[in-house]
Amino acid sequence: QKEVEQDPGPLSVPEGAIVSLNCTYSNSAFQYFMWYRQYSRKGPELLMYTYSSGNKEDGRFTAQVDKSSKYISLFIRDSQPSDSATYLCAMSAYTGGFKTIFGAGTRLFVKA
């Protein structure tokens, strides 16, 4: 079993839709939860991070962490064609040094 599971998609939605992207994990030591966005032919870039459980909002993006269920989500409101990208979840734990594990990434297409 992988430490981090993420559905690779692809996920296709119309412009303006609410998008929900999710990851599950198995290691309860993870403390920081991140979402990276990767455009085609580019390296991943950090979009948001959350420490421990709870929600964090940044504009049209909301990140949620439920540590009891080992489940994290990224919501995108009023999705735009420019949101079309691959979204990777990532989680890190401090075990004598940070260890970061990435999910496989979900490919999102937002149609105009």
Add this chain to the structure above:
Amino acid sequence: DADVTQTPRNRITKTGKRIMLECSQTKGHDRMYWYRQDPGLGLRLIYYSFDVKDINKGEISDGYSVSRQAQAKFSLSLESAIPNQTALYFCATSTGTNTDTQYFGPGTRLTVL
């Protein structure tokens, strides 16, 4: 100028050839990483270095080697390339503090024929 640069950006080579991918950073970070990305498998860690004298294997280091020439430079070598090493390779850096946010280069697309 980009903070993390990779050369070459694209490379086609033949089975058995030795290949070196290079990474340079101007972020001043101590930590550097090499990943490969394959469809459906995501990012997999090949090697990482927490400083110039500290090199560690990642989950898929077989067939690869690295050299940390300076704080700013970290190179990845394929001693004898094979077709299943065809992938997108990324270099990344991080501070190792707080969230350990990683900053990625633009990637190198390697094809082994």
